[in-house]
Amino acid sequence: MAIDQSKIRNFCIIAHIDHGKSTLADRIIEKTGLLTSREMQAQVLDNMDLERERGITIKSQAVRIIYKANDGNEYIFNLIDTPGHVDFNYEVSRSLAACDGAILVVDAAQGVEAQTLANVYLALDHDLDVMPVINKIDLPSADPDRVCEEIEDIIGIEATDAPRISAKTGLNVEEVLERIVTDIPAPKGDKDAPLKALIFDSLYDSYKGVIVFCRIMEGTIKPGMRMRMIATGAEADVVEVGYFGAGQFIPCDELPAGMVGYVTASIKNVKDTRVGDTITDANRPCAEALPGYKKVQPMVYCGLYPADAAKYTDLRDALEKLQLNDASLFFEPETSVALGFGFRCGFLGLLHLEIIQERLEREYNLDLVTTAPGVVYKVHKMNGEVIELTNPSNLPDPSEIEYMEEPIVNAEVMVSSEYVGAIMDLCQERRGKYISMEYIEQTRALLKYELPLNEIIYDFFDALKSRSRGYASFDYEIKGYEKSDLVKLDILVNREEVDALSFIVFSGTAYERGRKMCEKLKEEIPRHLFEIPIQAAIGGKVIARETVKAMRKDVLAKCYGGDITRKRKLLDKQKEGKKRMREIGNVEIPQEAFMSVLKLDEE
Amino acid sequence: MGTKKLNAGIYIHIPFCVKKCAYCDFPSFPANEEMKHRYVSALIYEIEHRRWPYEIENIPTIFIGGGTPSSLSVDELGRLIRAVKRTYHVLPNAEFTMEVNPKTVDKEKLIAIRQLGVNRLSIGLQSTIDEELRLLGRIHSFEDFLKTYDDAREAGFTNINFDIIYALPGQGLLSLEKTLRRVTELRPEHISAYSLIIEEGTRFYTLYGDDEKRRQKGERPIALPTEETERAMDRLTKEILEEAGYHRYEISNYARDGFECEHNKVYWTRGSYIGFGISAASLIGDIRCNNGLDMARYIEHGPDFEEHMLTRKEEVEEFMFLGLRMDRGISKKKFEKDLNIPYNDVYRETTDALIRDGLIEEDDDYIRLTEHGRDISNHVLAEFLI
Numbered sequence: 001m002a003i004d005q006s007k008i009r010n011f012c013i014i015a016h017i018d019h020g021k022s023t024l025a026d027r028i029i030e031k032t033g034l035l036t037s038r039e040m041q042a043q044v045l046d047n048m049d050l051e052r053e054r055g056i057t058i059k060s061q062a063v064r065i066i067y068k069a070n071d072g073n074e075y076i077f078n079l080i081d082t083p084g085h086v087d088f089n090y091e092v093s094r095s096l097a098a099c100d101g102a103i104l105v106v107d108a109a110q111g112v113e114a115q116t117l118a119n120v121y122l123a124l125d126h127d128l129d130v131m132p133v134i135n136k137i138d139l140p141s142a143d144p145d146r147v148c149e150e151i152e153d154i155i156g157i158e159a160t161d162a163p164r165i166s167a168k169t170g171l172n173v174e175e176v177l178e179r180i181v182t183d184i185p186a187p188k189g190d191k192d193a194p195l196k197a198l199i200f201d202s203l204y205d206s207y208k209g210v211i212v213f214c215r216i217m218e219g220t221i222k223p224g225m226r227m228r229m230i231a232t233g234a235e236a237d238v239v240e241v242g243y244f245g246a247g248q249f250i251p252c253d254e255l256p257a258g259m260v261g262y263v264t265a266s267i268k269n270v271k272d273t274r275v276g277d278t279i280t281d282a283n284r285p286c287a288e289a290l291p292g293y294k295k296v297q298p299m300v301y302c303g304l305y306p307a308d309a310a311k312y313t314d315l316r317d318a319l320e321k322l323q324l325n326d327a328s329l330f331f332e333p334e335t336s337v338a339l340g341f342g343f344r345c346g347f348l349g350l351l352h353l354e355i356i357q358e359r360l361e362r363e364y365n366l367d368l369v370t371t372a373p374g375v376v377y378k379v380h381k382m383n384g385e386v387i388e389l390t391n392p393s394n395l396p397d398p399s400e401i402e403y404m405e406e407p408i409v410n411a412e413v414m415v416s417s418e419y420v421g422a423i424m425d426l427c428q429e430r431r432g433k434y435i436s437m438e439y440i441e442q443t444r445a446l447l448k449y450e451l452p453l454n455e456i457i458y459d460f461f462d463a464l465k466s467r468s469r470g471y472a473s474f475d476y477e478i479k480g481y482e483k484s485d486l487v488k489l490d491i492l493v494n495r496e497e498v499d500a501l502s503f504i505v506f507s508g509t510a511y512e513r514g515r516k517m518c519e520k521l522k523e524e525i526p527r528h529l530f531e532i533p534i535q536a537a538i539g540g541k542v543i544a545r546e547t548v549k550a551m552r553k554d555v556l557a558k559c560y561g562g563d564i565t566r567k568r569k570l571l572d573k574q575k576e577g578k579k580r581m582r583e584i585g586n587v588e589i590p591q592e593a594f595m596s597v598l599k600l601d602e603e
Numbered sequence: 604m605g606t607k608k609l610n611a612g613i614y615i616h617i618p619f620c621v622k623k624c625a626y627c628d629f630p631s632f633p634a635n636e637e638m639k640h641r642y643v644s645a646l647i648y649e650i651e652h653r654r655w656p657y658e659i660e661n662i663p664t665i666f667i668g669g670g671t672p673s674s675l676s677v678d679e680l681g682r683l684i685r686a687v688k689r690t691y692h693v694l695p696n697a698e699f700t701m702e703v704n705p706k707t708v709d710k711e712k713l714i715a716i717r718q719l720g721v722n723r724l725s726i727g728l729q730s731t732i733d734e735e736l737r738l739l740g741r742i743h744s745f746e747d748f749l750k751t752y753d754d755a756r757e758a759g760f761t762n763i764n765f766d767i768i769y770a771l772p773g774q775g776l777l778s779l780e781k782t783l784r785r786v787t788e789l790r791p792e793h794i795s796a797y798s799l800i801i802e803e804g805t806r807f808y809t810l811y812g813d814d815e816k817r818r819q820k821g822e823r824p825i826a827l828p829t830e831e832t833e834r835a836m837d838r839l840t841k842e843i844l845e846e847a848g849y850h851r852y853e854i855s856n857y858a859r860d861g862f863e864c865e866h867n868k869v870y871w872t873r874g875s876y877i878g879f880g881i882s883a884a885s886l887i888g889d890i891r892c893n894n895g896l897d898m899a900r901y902i903e904h905g906p907d908f909e910e911h912m913l914t915r916k917e918e919v920e921e922f923m924f925l926g927l928r929m930d931r932g933i934s935k936k937k938f939e940k941d942l943n944i945p946y947n948d949v950y951r952e953t954t955d956a957l958i959r960d961g962l963i964e965e966d967d968d969y970i971r972l973t974e975h976g977r978d979i980s981n982h983v984l985a986e987f988l989i
Contacts, residue, residue, distance in 0.1 A: 527821050529960065529979070549821030552830040553837075554981045555800055556854060560629065561614050561668055562870040563884035564925065565893065571924060574985035 005258040006186045007073060010215065012080045012095055014123055015105035016113035016473060020135040024105055024167040024176070025063075025081055031173050032065040032077070062201075062213055062260055064243040064250075069181045077180060078243075078260035080200070088348060089477065090296050091201070091328075093122055094276045097292060098200040098215035098260060101129040101184030103176065104151075108134050108142035108164070112150045112440075114414040114473035120155050131183045132159045133176055138166040154440045189257030195219035195281040197255075197263075198290050199229070202273040204324035208240070210267040211249070214279060215260045217290060222254035226282035227265060230289040234272035235282050236265035270327050296328045298346025299407070299478070300353055300373050300457050301390040303334060303500060304360070305342030307367035307580065307591055312341050318364035319343060322356060329356060334391060338500040338584045339369055339594070344391055347373075350457045369582065369591045371500045375454045378405040378481055392502040395488045398539055405481040407453040410435075413464070415472040417443050422467040430455035431506060450479060452506070489514055491521070492535040492542075496585045500594055511543050517596060518546040524593040526577065527551040532587055607657045609888060612664040612869045613687060615646065616880035617672040618898070621707060625740035625810075626768070628802035630882045630896055631670035642880075643679045645902045647686040649879050652905070657888050659877065662693040664866035666700045667721075673703035677715040684719045693720075698865045700725055700764075705743035705751040713758035723864075724755050725764040725795070731785040732778055735771055740806065745785075752789060762862060764793035769840065770833045771799055772811055772826040779836050780843065787847035792862035796840050797855045798833055834978055854928050854977060871925045873918075873941075881906070889913045916989050918942060919949060923987035927963075928980070932971025953986050 015021040061081045068074050082095040096102065102123040106116060123130050132151050134144045144164045151159035163179060165172040196218040203211050214221075221227065225238045242251035243261040255261040267273060275296070278289040306315045316333075323329045330346035347353040353373055360366045379387040379395065380402045389395060389404075411432070415423050417439070427434070427449045435448040451460075456476065464472050487510050491501035501521075505513050514536030521534045525548050532548040559567050581588035618630045619639055634642075665687065672680070687693065700723040701716060708716070713724075730736055731745045743751075755763055765786055769779045786794060801807050801815040808815075811827055818824040828836065841851055849857035853871060856864065869876050877885045878894065881901050885892040895907035913921070919942055926933035935946040954970060957963045962976035962983045976983045 529982075551821070551979055551982065553834045554979045555819075556798065556980060558797075558800065559870060559925070559928075561616060561666075561878060561882075561884055562612075562876050562886065563882070563893065564870075564891075564921065565884070567924065568921075570981060571985045571988055574981055575988040578985070 003076070003256055003259065005189070005191075005256075008076045008078065008187050008258050009101070009180050009184045010078045010080070010099045010187055010258070010260050011101045011103060011180060011184050012082050012099045013103045013105055014082065014096075014116075014119040014130075015135075016107070016110070016115040016119075019105050019107040019110065019113075019116070020167045021105050022081065024103070024133070024135065024165075024173070025079060027167045027170055027173045028077070028079060028177065029063060029065060031170070031177060032067045062244045064245070064260070067177055067181070070178055071181070075181055076259075080260065088352070089122075090294065090348075091275055092119070093126070093292070094198070094200045096123055096126045096128060097276075097290070098198055099126075099128055100187050101131060101180075103180070104130050104132045104155075104157075105135050105167075106132060106147055106151060108137045108144045108147050109139045111143075111147045112154045112414075114412055114446075114475040117155065117414070117446075118412070118475040120157075129184055130157055131179060132157060132162040134159075134162050134164045135167050137164045138169055138171065150441065187258030189216070189218045191218075191220045191256035191258075193218040193257070194284045194286040195221055195225075195227070195279065196286040196290060197221060197279040199273055199275055199277045199279060201275060202270045202325075202327070204270055204321075205264075208249075208264045210264070210270050210273055210324075212263045212265070212267070212273045212279070213260075214255075214263060216255050216257050218257050218286065219281065220254050220256045221263060221279070221281075227263070227279050228282040228285065229273060229277045229279055230285075231277040231293050231295075232272050232274055234267065236267045236272075238263055238265050240264045270324050274327055296348065298328065298330045298348060298376075299453065300347045300349055300375060301344060302347075302353060302373040303336060303339065303342055303371035303391065304331075304345050304357070305336065305339040305369040305371075305500075307369055309340050311366060314364070315343065315360070315366055315368075318360050318366060319345070321364075322359060326356075328352070336371075336393070336500045338498045338589075339371070339582060342369075346390065367580075367591075369500075369594055371594050372503050372596075373457060374504060375407050375457060377407075377486065377504060380404065389504075392488055392504050393499045395504070403483055404486045406484045406486060408450050408479045408482045409453050409456065409476040410479045411449045411451045411456070411474065411476040413447045413449070413472055413474050414440070415445060415447065415468050417445055419468040419471055420445050420447065423447060423464065423472055426460075426463055426467055427451060430460065431508075451476070452482075452484065453478070454504070487538050489517070490537045491517060492533070492537060493521070493525070493589065494532045494585055494587045495535075496587075497537075498584055498589070501596075510538055514538075515544040518544045520596040521593055522546040522548055524590055524596060526581075526588065526590070528587060530586075607888065608660040609657050609875045610661045610663055611655075611659045611887060612666065612866050612874065612876035613662055613691065614866075614876055614878040614883055614885075615665070615667045615672075615683065615687075616878065616883045617667060617669040617675060618642075618881055619674045620669065620671040620704075621674060621742050622740065623806075625738070625806040626799060626802070627740075628805050629670065636676070639675055639679060641902050642898070643675065643683050645905065646683060646880055649905055650683075650686045650690050653877075653879070655877060655885075655887050656890050656910075657875075659691065659875075659887075662687075662691045662697060664698045664700075664869060664876075665693065666866040668700075668702050668725075670702075671704045671707055671727075672701050673707040673712070673716075677712055677719075680716065681719055684721075688720070698723055698762075700864070700866055702727065703751065703755075705747040708751060708754065710754035710757055713754050713760070717758050717760060722760070723762040723764070724760050725766060725793075726751060726755070726791075728765045728786070729768045730771070731782040735774065735778065735782075738771060738773075739768065752791075762793070763791045764795060764864065765789075765791045766795045766797070768797050768799050769836050770828050772807075772814075774828060776832065776835055776839060779839060783840060783843040787843065787849070793856070793858045793864060794844060794849055795856050796844070798836065801827075837978070838974075850930075852930050854980065868929075871929050873921060873925060889918060915942070915944075919944065920988050923950070924984040927970070927972055927984060927987075930971065932963075932969040934968050935970065936968050949989070950987065957983060957986060 013021045063079050065077045080095050082092045137144050148159045163175040197214040197216045199214050201213040223238050228235045240251050241255045241263050242249050276293040280286045306312050319331050328348050331343040334344040377389040379389050381400050382402050432449040432451045437447050439445050485507045486504050487507045489505050490497050518534045518536050531550045534546045535542045536544040580591050619634045620631045699721050701721045702725045704727045728748050733744050801811050814824045814827050844857045851857050852863050875887050882896050883894045890912050892908050892910045938946045
């Protein structure tokens with residue numbers, strides 16, 4: 001069956017978080033009859049339990065649907081759902097590159113937000129035709145006229161005749177389908193040219209091996225072909241090609257230029273199929289790769305250790321399996337005096353870290369000890385050597401260090417005018433460098449700051465939300481490295497340095513952080529038979545101290561009338577608590593304590 | 604039903620009192636005569652109809668506790684005790700304890716109780732200082748207590764226990780010493796001395812719950828005695844009572860020679876006992892059983908109970924954490940005889956570590972807590988969980 005390129009529409013949906021992207025995707029799938037509403041599990045495209053629970057898209061997903069338009073023709077819609085979080089910006093950009101147009105969903109009550117802007121710019125960068133849709137018009141607070149103006153004023157795209165819909169109720173979704181046909185261009189590309197296909201995602205399936213999601217730009221891919229990934233150089237024989245049904249893969253004979261689909265080949269590792277790489281025909285390669293490939297670099301690192309040392313191998317196996325599906329996850333073995341054998345892991349951001357951690361605990365049933373996450377610092381040594389520091393313990397002796405650099409981001413915060421002061425204070429506290437502020441409408445401002453990444457990886461989002469009562473949205477991108485006055489803060493428990501508790505901190509806030517860290521640890525570490533000093537030190541000089549008092553007396557549980565239930569419970573609880581402890585020297589430290597640095601700003 | 608025949612202690616729970624004390628979290632509440640009558644009838648029904656997993660041969664001990672069992676009339680007590688005696692074979696020399704509280708009995712009632720077969724009384728004294736009694740929410744004064752004690756002696760009771768509570772909010776060592784001295788002068792056969800626990804759901808918890816949390820964190824409490832003071836109170840209690848001829852045989856229990864409470868020792872040594880009434884607990888062989896708390900259901904349908912067959916691991920752990928409450932400790936020989944596992948295979952390492960920390964001591968046969976180990980017994984006992 002030959003596919004008529006003019007009847008293909010490749011598009012994605014972009015939106016600020018919670019503006020209804022996945023709901024609209026579901027509604028489109030439902031309206032085109034791919035699934036009945038009964039078969040629809042809410043949000044078809046978010047496959048992982050975690051995605052559904054958190055209401056976010058972690059992996060890119062795609063689906064092919066057939067739509068019979070009012071002009072009487074059948075169209076192939078390839079809908080590519082993109083991750084919505086800033087951690088996954090690169091994946092988003094590759095997904096966009098696979099499309100010809102984008103539906104921009106804007107909440108009729110919330111209006112344009114920071115990520116709306118960031119996503120639109122990203123889409124425009126990829127020469128996509130952006131088609132605005134105003135969603136949630138069924139909300140009592142909906143103000144589509146205002147939002148329409150906002151889209152035109154702030155983003156600068158025509159929105160007067162944008163469909164006004166409710167993805168939730170299905171209202172006016174047909175209009176969106178028709179507009180996809182008329183407003184989004186058909187793909188181009190010569191199906192007889194040398195193969196050139198863009199990898200926008202890949203996943204590992206235990207039966208099929210690596211499944212590559214790609215957009216065919218030029219040429220045709222079919223089983224039996226020898227394919228080559230240009231950046232990694234890996235080659236493999238194509239076993240199967242096909243398109244995406246809802247929640248299933250449907251094989252077909254070939255994928256010609258303009259189509260979106262999947263390819264399986266004898267590839268064992270997703271590392272060979274990097275997102276953004278170009279697939280070509282090994283026997284008839286294209287002249288040059290598609291632009292924009294880059295290897296994603298982890299931005300946030302932390303140590304992951306099995307709570308039970310015997311589970312080290314299980315943890316390694318689990319990380320390997322997750323990596324099969326997530327080429328941006330980095331890990332390498334490391335040893336900590338305090339925690340034993342574990343892994344230093346690199347992530348795209350804190351959300352990515354949390355997701356991996358949760359998946360390890362849930363899907364692989366592992367009990368983990370996580371050390372405080374940190375960013376990658378560049379340490380310039382006296383001898384000219386530059387170290388990329390991912391673990392504070394590896395910081396060279398201060399006498400060997402000439403200077404250090406830390407990653408800086410360009411941050412944009414969109415906030416209602418009444419909270420501008422509060423947000424500026426927050427950015428100031430986090431060592432932000434003010435760049436600019438513009439009022440994008442009377443009541444809303446766009447603040448631009450440069451912020452050190454290590455100031456935003458912890459609880460910046462939470463602080464932003466609470467200080468603006470939810471009326472601030474935030475987006476950032478990495479700017480680069482800048483020189484900074486940084487020190488390593490060491491924590492001594494019972495006079496012994498605990499390597500896993502060390503962290504790098506801006507020297508101006510070191511005293512404050514050290515003091516808070518000691519207070520927090522005092523709360524976390526249970527009382528022992530002896531007194532335990534907790535100290536924070538910089539280069540051997542103690543800057544803060546707290547003491548966990550010795551346990552002198554405990555409460556005796558009653559066994560009245562021979563009822564030993566309470567006694568048993570009390571002892572079980574005590575025992576259970578001990579299991580979740582790490583013994584360092586002769587002090588038992590609860591696992592949670594290793595994350596204490598994250599909670600310094602609580603209360 | 605098994606074929607094994609067991610001796611078992613009997614516990615009967617009477618969940619009635621005149622007024623709830625500020626520290627009390629036992630199932631106990633004031634009730635009218637009709638309610639009491641219906642409850643006793645339900646108890647008798649349970650005593651007569653309850654079937655146990657093993658056949659029960661003889662009853663060496665009975666304990667009627669509460670609440671305030673003496674808040675029942677002599678008639679109700681008579682109905683109850685007669686039901687026990689006609690259903691079970693109570694040994695002629697059985698220890699038969701009943702708890703009484705001052706102001707709920709007079710000499711006449713005590714004589715009647717004596718005649719029903721009760722041969723040991725446990726009187727709730729708590730303190731000899733009236734101010735402390737008021738703080739605790741007791742309905743009696745020390746004077747009232749003395750009256751009850753005299754009546755009990757005159758009624759012919761020769762085995763009497765006093766319950767006292769210490770480490771009260773605002774209490775100092777001097778006031779405890781005063782109570783202890785007065786108590787020893789009265790020469791009861793047995794003294795139970797408990798340090799106060801601030802239990803959730805009590806009036807004390809509302810008042811002192813936060814203070815208790817502070818204390819557990821190692822901070823200085825405001826009203827409650829500090830841990831150091833409480834420890835000194837434990838020491839003082841032991842010192843004064845031992846001086847007066849009472850030996851401690853369990854963390855909170857002291858007796859003159861020959862007057863240790865046999866019923867309580869059944870609990871610590873994992874002997875069998877069967878409990879009747881709401882919330883009552885039983886251990887029969889390797890089965891633990893707990894009656895539910897619902898009074899209305901108990902009266903209508905009899906007890907809802909949960910049975911649990913102990914695993915070998917649980918039996919081993921219980922042997923240790925219950926047995927170590929006794930001053931003489933646990934016998935390794937008895938451990939091996941009862942549980943059929945070599946002690947050293949299970950606990951050698953734990954034992955050595957705790958000895959190193961000065962928390963337990965060991966001789967040829969016995970393992971026991973040291974004074975330090977007793978101070979932080981939960982910490983020590985938790986080590987014996989496998």
